[in-house]
Each structure stands twice: as structure tokens, then as C-alpha cells.
Amino acid sequence: MIKTQNLTKEYNGKPAVNNLNLQIGKGEVFGFLGPNGAGKSTTILMIAGMIEPTSGTCTIDGVNVALDPLKGKEILGYLPEDVGFYANLTGYENLDYLGKFYPINDREREDRIETLLKSVRLNGVTQKVGEYSRGMNQRLGLALALLNDPKVVILDEPTANLDPEGVLRYREIVNELREAGKTILICSHILSEVKAVCTTLGIISQGKLVAKGSVKEVEDELIRQSNTHQKIVIKSINPELYTKIESIKNPDILEIARTKDGVEISVEKDIRPGLAEELKGTCSGITEMYLDRPGLEDLFLNVYRREG
Numbered sequence: 001m002i003k004t005q006n007l008t009k010e011y012n013g014k015p016a017v018n019n020l021n022l023q024i025g026k027g028e029v030f031g032f033l034g035p036n037g038a039g040k041s042t043t044i045l046m047i048a049g050m051i052e053p054t055s056g057t058c059t060i061d062g063v064n065v066a067l068d069p070l071k072g073k074e075i076l077g078y079l080p081e082d083v084g085f086y087a088n089l090t091g092y093e094n095l096d097y098l099g100k101f102y103p104i105n106d107r108e109r110e111d112r113i114e115t116l117l118k119s120v121r122l123n124g125v126t127q128k129v130g131e132y133s134r135g136m137n138q139r140l141g142l143a144l145a146l147l148n149d150p151k152v153v154i155l156d157e158p159t160a161n162l163d164p165e166g167v168l169r170y171r172e173i174v175n176e177l178r179e180a181g182k183t184i185l186i187c188s189h190i191l192s193e194v195k196a197v198c199t200t201l202g203i204i205s206q207g208k209l210v211a212k213g214s215v216k217e218v219e220d221e222l223i224r225q226s227n228t229h230q231k232i233v234i235k236s237i238n239p240e241l242y243t244k245i246e247s248i249k250n251p252d253i254l255e256i257a258r259t260k261d262g263v264e265i266s267v268e269k270d271i272r273p274g275l276a277e278e279l280k281g282t283c284s285g286i287t288e289m290y291l292d293r294p295g296l297e298d299l300f301l302n303v304y305r306r307e308g
């Protein structure tokens with residue numbers, strides 16, 4: 001649904017986005033993460049047709065939005081980080097005015113505004129937008145992004161100004177959109193938020209995609225890149241455990257070390273199911289077995305530090 005091919009943007013001869021190849025399928029909720037200056041906003045702006053790539057292409061549902069802005073208005077909803085509204089109009093009036101630029105009729109627009117204002121909990125609010133809090137402004141921005149019932153929604157830092165209640169409602173809305181088959185790209189620094197709603201993640205660093213996939217796949221890839229290993233920790237009262245494990249031939253076992261109450265096995269990947277099977281019956285006395293590996297937060301910090 002979203003596709004970039006060798007997408008590159010240079011500023012003053014320096015690449016902000018460097019040969020980015022990204023494919024986001026229908027129904028995916030894709031979390032786009034990366035340190036400050038990594039190239040997230042530049043990528044999003046190119047996908048949304050707001051800035052021109054230096055080279056490469058990007059399309060939404062096969063449409064180059066920059067070349068066909070009218071079609072873009074039909075298929076794309078975009079919530080920028082700082083969304084601007086007319087301060088002297090109410091939320092309803094803003095959506096009504098801005099909605100006239102979308103290819104939907106008056107009746108449909110009015111119905112959708114009512115539904116969306118309810119959805120973001122701004123129905124019945126008569127204040128002018130100039131008097132809105134930042135969170136209210138962001139919720140109105142989300143309503144505007146969904147006004148044309150887009151196939152693809154791009155959200156830039158959508159929870160930055162929301163209170164916990166607002167965050168919960170936002171998560172519900174994203175889940176409703178996913179269930180309706182929409183494709184969503186979320187740019188965020190809030191890892192917990194991304195993990196809560198995204199089906200896939202992409203990590204960008206210095207304009208290049210360094211990992212992509214499910215949370216587990218991204219963790220695996222970042223572990224591989226960071227040269228740290230995951231360990232299987234086994235606690236046991238059986239003194240023969242070490243010898244038994246040493247006798248197991250498995251290329252994913254990198255190193256075995258004795259600990260005071262068992263062993264630790266450095267592994268290429270999680271081999272616990274096979275290991276448990278091998279040890280079953282031949283090595284009693286195991287009291288605990290778990291995988292010790294860095295979490296996404298730590299791995300993500302490594303990427304930040306690498307860039308710094």
C-alpha cells in the first residue's frame with residue numbers, strides 16, 4: 001500500500017534519506033522509529049507528496065501523490081506533528097471548512113464531522129480552537145486526518161500532547177482503523193505507544209532503514225547488529241547439567257558457562273523448545289529456564305547512541 005524505491009532526499013548535498021526501500025502492506029500498522037534527525041519526517045513528507053525526492057520514488061496504493069494531489073486527497077489522511085487550525089473558528093467549523101477541499105459531498109462531510117468529533121471526544125465543545133489545549137488540538141488533527149475516510153493514514157507523533165485518557169482513546173481509534181483494513185504509518189519516539197498499537201516496526205538511522213519486521217524480528221536484527229548475544233539461563237540442582245549440555249550438538253549454541261546455580265548458554269537464537277526436549281528425561285533437577293535478552297528499549301538506545 002505504501003512503497004518507496006531507492007527514495008533519497010539530499011539537503012545541501014547531504015542525504016537526509018538515503019536509498020530507502022520500504023513496503024507497508026494493506027492493514028499494517030507500521031511504527032516508524034528513529035533518533036532525532038534520522039529522516040522520519042523527511043520520508044513522511046515525501047510519501048505525502050509535500051516535498052520532492054532528490055531521486056527514487058514513493059507511491060501510495062500505486063499513486064504518486066506528488067504528481068496526483070487530487071487522488072492523494074482521496075486516499076491519504078495525514079496528521080502532522082504540529083497541526084495548524086483557524087484559531088477563531090470552532091473545531092466543527094474548522095473541519096467543515098477544511099473538509100470542503102476533500103472530494104466528499106456536504107451531507108457526507110457533516111455526518112463524518114459529527115462522528116469523528118464524537119470519536120475524539122470533542123463533540124459539543126463550543127470553544128474556538130485558539131482556546132484549545134495542545135491535546136485538544138492534536139485530537140482535532142486526528143479527526144481532520146480521518147475526515148476523507150482514507151485508505152492510508154500517516155500520523156506524526158500522534159500522542160505527544162495527549163493525556164492518559166486521550167492515549168487510550170487514540171489506541172482504540174487506531175485499532176478500529178486496523179480492523180477496518182486501513183494502512184497506518186505512525187512516527188513516534190514513544191516506544192511503549194508504538195509497541196501497543198503497531199503490527200510492524202521500522203527503525204531508521206542516518207537516513208537508512210536498519211531493521212524492519214515484527215517487534216521480535218526487529219529485536220533479533222538489532223541484537224545481531226549490536227554483537228550482543230542472548231542467553232538461555234538454566235537453574236538446576238543437578239551437577240551433571242553442564243556436562244549434559246556440553247554433549248548437545250547444536251550450531252546455535254555459542255558458549256556454555258557454569259553459574260553458581262546452573263548454566264548460562266549464549267545462543268544465536270531461542271532454542272529453548274528443542275533444548276527442553278533434549279534434557280527431558282535425561283537431566284532431572286531443572287528448576288528454571290528462561291531467555292535473557294536485551295529488550296527493544298535497550299536495543300533502540302544502542303541505535304540512538306550509534307547515531308550520536
Ligand SMILES: Nc1ncnc2c1ncn2[C@@H]1O[C@H](COP(=O)(O)OP(=O)(O)OP(=O)(O)O)[C@@H](O)[C@H]1O
Nearest residue numbers: 011012015016034035036037038039040041042043
Ligand atoms: N529543510 C531542510 N533543510 C536542510 N536540512 C534539513 C531540512 N529538513 C530536514 N533536514 C535535515 O535532514 C535530516 C533528517 O531530518 P528529519 O526532520 O527528517 O528527521 P526526523 O527523523 O524526523 O527527526 P525528529 O525525530 O527530530 O523529528 C536532519 O539532519 C535535518 O537536519
